[in-house]
Every structure is written in structure tokens, then in C-alpha cells.
Amino acid sequence: MNCTQQTEVKNTVESTAKNWSRFGLRSELLRTLDRRGFTEPTPVQAEVLSLEDRSGNLVVQAKTGSGKTLAFVLPLFDDMTQGERRPRVLVLSPTRELALQIAREAQWFGRDLGIRAASLVGGMSMETQTNDLRQGSAIIVGTPGRTLDHIRRGTLDMSQVHTVVLDEGDHMLDLGFREELEAILNAATNRTRTWLFSATMPDEVLSLAKNYMKTPTRISLCSERVQHEDIAHRVYLAPERRRIDGLVNVLLWERPQRTLVFCPTRSDTMTCAEKLAEEGFAAGTLHGEMTQRERNTVLGSFRQGRTAVLVATNVAARGLDVAGVTHVIQMGLPDGLDTFVHRSGRTGRAGHEGRNVVILSPREAGRFRSMLRGTDVQVEWLPVPDAEEIGRVGKTAFEETLLAENPDAAMIAWAEELLGKSDDPASLVAALLGRTTHLRRSGYSLAEELERETNREKNRRFEDRPDSRNGRSFGKREIGTYSSGRSGGRTEMRGAVMRLEKGRSDGWDVGRVLREVCIGLRVNREEVGSIRLREDHVLVELSPLAEKAFEKEITEFERRGLVRSSGASRSRGTTGNRREWDRRA
Ligand code: ADP
């Protein structure tokens, strides 16, 4: 190390110490912060560390990737006795990967203080965990299921635990974890404080939280904003049945470095990753059906960059911090705004910029717009890039690389020799290019199909509009057996919606629907409201008078196969297709 380097090192230690000094952190922590290159606190860390009294309950909301982990790890370590060996702090996390990540952070920061952290997660050796506990860990990081296992077996002594931290707290209070969480909290008989951390904190969760924590101090650095300044959102519209082809095109077009793709179900992740592998991408999957060893291996490989595209269920939606994720891609409509926010938040971390892409079918676009209504999220809407433009741009880029290249003398000599042997230089270059084209993939042609679908969707929306055929709007209530759930946004309850099991694919159009309904019910056109024509069914709004008529004519409609008969099974099995959060953690 030369002299200037030494001065630089000294300077960073000093500036780290200076930036963190107002919090009076102990020197061991300052040293570790400096070693990690964390020269100054993030805003949420500064807020928590400057609390006058942190002995009470705490609810902290700050955006994804803003350093919430250290916002609880640092004060916890600062308050702990050097060399503490009894379990004093329990951190709970919704997924195993997140628990392991937090435990690693705690291990780093505990090292110089002689404090150990244990991780208790499902799918990994109970025995190793028990040994870790026996050796004396003051900080326990776990998923609820496995933590409770240890409590019940008596291997985790909760009697001295004074603090419970719920990372991703709003999700931890979700129904899926409720029972285990309550049992754990009840076992922490000497708990004096509970801390809740998350990027999202819905009101109903906050009121639920009151059952577990009285009068918490609230720190909120999100205000009402949803838009994360380091994340750019882009929607690509792709044909419904060719979404994965669309994904291939997006990857070829955007050329991301490291990408996390979210699919709704486990089987979707597998289909998607297989397809990507066929297309030559280094893709892996992460979902709850895999063994924990497989899960750890694939995540490790993603962190190291050997797996460039990780296709995951929502098990990876929260908390995961992987450096260098330039793109998040969500396949289809996210479950809700919170899921959208957390998934997107796997990029744009710690001040880096990232892009969040959502691949939607034209049919899903409207629902996505409603999901974002009232938020400040800015989205760029684009049709999925098509083979033609990917090819064109790829070609130009390839040419630019070729033209900018400086071949060495030996290569030039060879080229000249070769040109001497041919009297047609163009054919020669063409032959060479022909041998390289396999390197330039250009994806799928999707433009036409997308246009057809977009137009179909436009027409459908037009037909949906109550005034699109001078029909009146009667408000909504689907008639019992004949409906498949809620049918729309309006809430007046004056009429009903009938569902006919005929649609566009049966050759029906709006005129035919109107005729069938008016003749079948012996009512005037004025008694029929909006008509929503779908591929395989149609929803027809009825006036109260038409509804009465319909009740009389039901059997006739059933007999003609126009409505599903009351006895028919209406169950819509989703088994094997369940949307996944890591419930089995
Ligand atoms: P959150 O829980 O808010 O999503 P994390 O705690 O996972 O965020 O932190 C996000 C990233 O920021 C991590 O890679 C972490 O190491 C890094 N980080 C945390 N604190 C600092 C800091 N003070 N300076 C620089 N980077 C930090």
C-alpha cells in the first residue's frame, strides 16, 4: 500500500466516523460500517438512530432498498452487552431467503462485538440450528414455522427475548402467518418491544398491529408516494397466449444484465424458465416446491451472476437484496399494488437505478390502469418489441461493433490473402456474416397478433359502454347461479346481470344477444342495459322488469343451454395453480 492509499483509507474511516458520530454508535459498529463502505446512514437509518427513546414499540415504513435492515440491526447491536450469549432479539421474516440474508448481515455486525446470530429457517438442518443455539446466539433470525418448532422443542429459550422485530411486518401480520406469529409472541413472555418494518403499511394492518403492540412510535418516510425515484416502470403489451415469447423479445431488446422475472404460479415459473433456457438464456427458477438446498444454490448462482435470469414466484417478492439486478419483469397482472411495489423493489436498491417491466395482455391493461389509479406511479406503455425491430437494431449494433474493431496485423494479412483468392468481396463478406447470424437472435413476430388482440379489446370495451348501443344502465347484481362473481365497478343495485354461455366464438354479436334476450324474455329493448360480449360468454344487464321475466324463463334458458343449469358445478379449481407466497416457511 502506498502513501496516498493510506491517507485515503484514513480519510474514509474519519468521514465514516464523522457521518455516523451524531448517533454515538460504539466503535466496533463504526469499524464494520467502514469496512462495508457504508460511509453515511440512509435516511431511515438516521431516523431510527436519532430516536430519543427507542425502548418502545416502533412501526417503520420506508421504501424498498432504503436500508431498513441496518435501521434495526444497528440500534439493536448498539444496545447489546458485548459477548451476550442468551437469545435477546428475535427477528421474524416471511421467507427463508430473507431470513438468511438478515442473519448474514447480523453476523457481520456482531463479529467485533462477540455476538452471534443464528438463523432458524425451514428446509435446513434442525441439528445445525440447535447447535448454533447451544453455542449461544443473542440474535435469532427465523421464519415463523421453524422458529416455533424450536420453541416447542425447547431448543430456543424465549424467556430473555426483549425485542421482536417483524421484517416485512405488514405481510407477517397477514392471515397466513397469524397463528404461528401469535404463538411465538405469546412465548416471548418478557418482550418489552415489537418493531415492525416494511415498505408498505396498509391501514387495516396498522389497526391489526394494535393487538400486538400498544402505542407504537411511527416513522414513515414514504408519505403518500408510491413512485420510487430510482425505478422506471414500463408496460409492454403482448398477445395473451404468447406472453413468454414476448418476454424473450423484451430480454433481447432491453439486454438487461441481471433480471428477476415474476410469474404467478410455480408451474408458470418452470414453463417460463424452460423456454428461456431453450432460447439460450442462463435461466433458473425459485419457488416453494424446490428443496431449500436447491433454493439456496440457485439464489447463490444468481447473486454471483452465473444465472442471469431468475424466474420466481412471489417467494422472491419481498426483502431480497441482490446487487446488480437491473430489471424486474412481472409476467401478467400483479396480485395488487403492494405486490407490485415489493416485486419492483428488487431493483433500484441503495441508490442504484433499475427498471421494472410488466408484460400484460391488452385485456389486462385496463385492470392494471385501475390498480395504479390514484397513485403517482409513472408508467411508459409500449407494444412488445417485435422481431423486425429487434433484428434491425441488433444488426446496426453488430455493424457498429464490426466497424469499430481494430483487428491485429495477422488477421488483416489473412483477410488480404483471402480477398486475393476471390474476385467477389461481397460474397466473401456475406459468407462470413452468414456464419455469425446465429449470434444475433431477433425473437418472435408478435406485432400482428398483438394488433388483432388490441382491436378486439377496444371493441369489447366499446360494447361494454352503457351508451354504446343506446342501452340504459341498470346497475349491477349478477343473478345467482348464472353469474361467476362480481361483474363490474358500478355499485347501484337496481338491476341484475345475467350470464349467457354463448360468446363471440359461437358467432354471437351484440345484435344476436339483444334479439335472444328480448324475444326470450318478451321484453322491449329498453329493458336491456349494457352487453359485454366475451369469447365464450356474455354478460347482459337487465332492468328489474327484465329480471322478473328472466326468473320465469330460467328453465327455458337452461334447456336451450344458454345459461348454466343451477345444478352444474361452478367450482373453478385452482389447485396446483395457486398463487404463491411462502406459507410453508
Ligand atoms: P430494505 O430492507 O429497505 O429493502 P436493505 O436493508 O436490504 O433495504 O438494504 C438495501 C441495500 O442497501 C443493501 O445492499 C445494503 O447493504 C445497502 N445499505 C444499507 N445501508 C447502507 C448505507 N448506510 N450506505 C450504503 N448502502 C447501504
Ligand code: MG
Ligand atoms: Mg428489507
